[in-house]
Amino acid sequence: MQTSKMELFNFTVVKGHQVASGSANDSRFPFGTINAQVSHFKALGLDISEFYPATINAEFNSRxxxxxxxxxxxxxxxxxxxxxxxxxxxxxxILLKEYTEISALIYQPQLDTKTEHQQPLNQLEILAPYIEDIHYGDLLTLKINKHVITLSE
Incomplete structure (x- = not known):
């Protein structure tokens, strides 16, 4: 990703539904929804096994x-x-945590087909490798190609 064609968006790490990680104690997903989805996405051409099997819930200061x-x-x-x-x-x-760049993926189940665990409209879910010392309330930065996302006030 070329830096001159990138935008930076600050966000706060917030608690989600915890089904992606399996922490929600939902018996349907004892190891989390991400673990349950890995083989399905790999069969379609996207290997997400390099990412930690949970999502970072990123809340942006927007509507x-x-x-x-x-x-x-x-x-x-x-x-x-x-x-x-x-x-x-x-x-x-890319996620920026302090001075570290971390390759990541926005993970977005589409609202029109998702029946449970809806996210607020000002949040994105992000897949990333395991990140040491990350907590709810932390401020991080999303680095992404220009015009990929639009924040509405």
């Missing part, structure tokens, strides 16, 4: 966020017997 571009768009992924098929978009990005 809503629009993802204008995606690197992957998978329709009607039937990843669990008890969940209707869902559509997913993914977009490459």
């Amino acid at each position: 809503s966020i629009t993802l204008n571009h995606h690197d992957y768009f998978f329709k009607q992924v039937k990843w669990h017997d008890d969940i209707p098929a869902e559509d997913f978009k993914f977009c490459r990005c």
Whole structure:
């Protein structure tokens, strides 16, 4: 990603539904939804196994966020017997934690097919490798190609 064609967006790490990681104690997803989805996305051409099997919930100081571009768009992924098929978009990005750049992916189940665990409109879910010493309330930065996301006030 060329720096001159990048935008920076600050966000706060917030607590999500905790189903992605498996911390929600939902018996349908004992190891989390991300672990349950890895093989399905790999079969479609995206290997997310390099990422920690949870999402970072990124809350932006805006009313809503629009993802204008995606690197992957998978329709009607039937990843669990008890969940209707869902559509997913993914977009490459970089997280900045202090002075460290971390390759990551925006992970976005599409609202029109997602039946549970809706995210607030001003949040994105991000897949990243395990990050040491990250906490709710931390301020991080999303580095992404220009015009990929739009924050609405």
